[in-house]
Amino acid sequence: MNFQIHTDHSKCGDCPIRHRAVCAHCDQDELEALEEIKYYRSFEAGQTIIWSGDQMSFVGSMVSGIASLTQTMEDGRTQMVGLLLPSDFVGRPGRDFAPYDVVATTDIVMCCFRKKPFEELMAHTPHIAQRLLQMTLDELDAAREWMLVLGRKTAREKIASLLSIIARRDASLTKGGMSGPMVFDLPLTREAMADYLGLTLETVSRQMSALKRDGVILLEGKRHVTIPDMGRLMEEAGDDTDGGFLV
Amino acid sequence: MNFQIHTDHSKCGDCPIRHRAVCAHCDQDELEALEEIKYYRSFEAGQTIIWSGDQMSFVGSMVSGIASLTQTMEDGRTQMVGLLLPSDFVGRPGRDFAPYDVVATTDIVMCCFRKKPFEELMAHTPHIAQRLLQMTLDELDAAREWMLVLGRKTAREKIASLLSIIARRDASLTKGGMSGPMVFDLPLTREAMADYLGLTLETVSRQMSALKRDGVILLEGKRHVTIPDMGRLMEEAGDDTDGGFLV
DNA sequence: CGGATGCCTTGACCGAGATCAAGTGGATGA
């Protein structure tokens, strides 16, 4: 097996995603109960964590790295339907089979719980269920936002939308904040971007070049992006430019 | 005001959506608590029930009729991001402002709860919170399914996908079942279908004509649809044809 | 060093679906 199992090498108190994950609202008792059943697991970039249709034996939280949820048609067309960032929840309590492939985009670490014990714990731990409901509602909002991107935006707007989402999520995880130029590394290949946006990788490449040519973004190498003017990027994305940053 | 407020003219026990709505798992006590705070409200076809950005004062369940969730860009491009059918939940506990327009597609009746009392009730009524979590997870699945349709399917496949979804949901609400030809009335205009599918109404019209010409569907008038062979339609939709009907 | 390999870019061309425009048919109402 090419993954490692760690026994819990870190206390929940020190956990970098402690305040944003499914355990965010837990009190000390609840945290201890979770600590009982949790274990860490690492996956390498490119590895499939869960196969669509497989039995799901665990759920968990993303601790570090990036993973994607993808759907594939018989003829090979694929669509990414979710991007999993640190603190996001993976898996679905109350359902036995995975509806999507979950693939590690970068090396990742997950904090896992066996599904059965987690479900039992959830039944008597309203703080977990409540938090999970909030997170699911947020994901639903994000999915619907994405439906507008997929259904109605042009290729250029799609790219700008993706860049602005990544930039904002990145800013919310690091100290940087949103003032001044934003700098980050794209965690996705051109192909993954295409799968997210319902485009081909050629179109992604062309539009990236166009945004660069027009000064909307700066590119160093293929992945290192600087956004000199976030407002400009948001205009290109076709979004309301008047703030309202909800992450 | 062009809507009517009814005092609760029907007991929850008689409610047609009793077993599928947010109250599905409630026991007698919980049902009585809900009955205390519920009220019915009707809206006419075309009416906007909730405006994006407005304060949400109530949540509720669809009792009859169809409504849609839509997002609109400044230049008028619109994308439908959800289709609300009987038993679906409307509104978002824990959030103050509506993220989308909710528009009545047909005449509808809703079973409403003022948001504040509902949230309080939810805090001590795990059956409601649990059920709402399940329903939200289902909606998330549906949204992700739709992302594949929007991102990767052709116009013809999109139309076939929409027809098969409506046909299946219709079958699950009526006695018909899924054997033999399926017959239903389209609850959406061509324009609404276009907004759902990320197409123009002209393309919707052309593809409907094409599916009719090819014998995949029969049309009587503009709205009355017969599907002689559901398997054929699912093939046209690009879906796995091998069953697995999850509603 | 040289050949692979993976990821990306760029060009030429094509076609699905958008756009623009005209027309149909049924319902409504004066």
Next chain:
DNA sequence: TCATCCACTTGATCTCGGTCAAGGCATCCG
């Protein structure tokens, strides 16, 4: 009975993004 309106259909043309193809540029490995 006729004008109007609305939802829809159909045709002609255009265009954005897909497809096919070639090439660039790191990195890896023999």
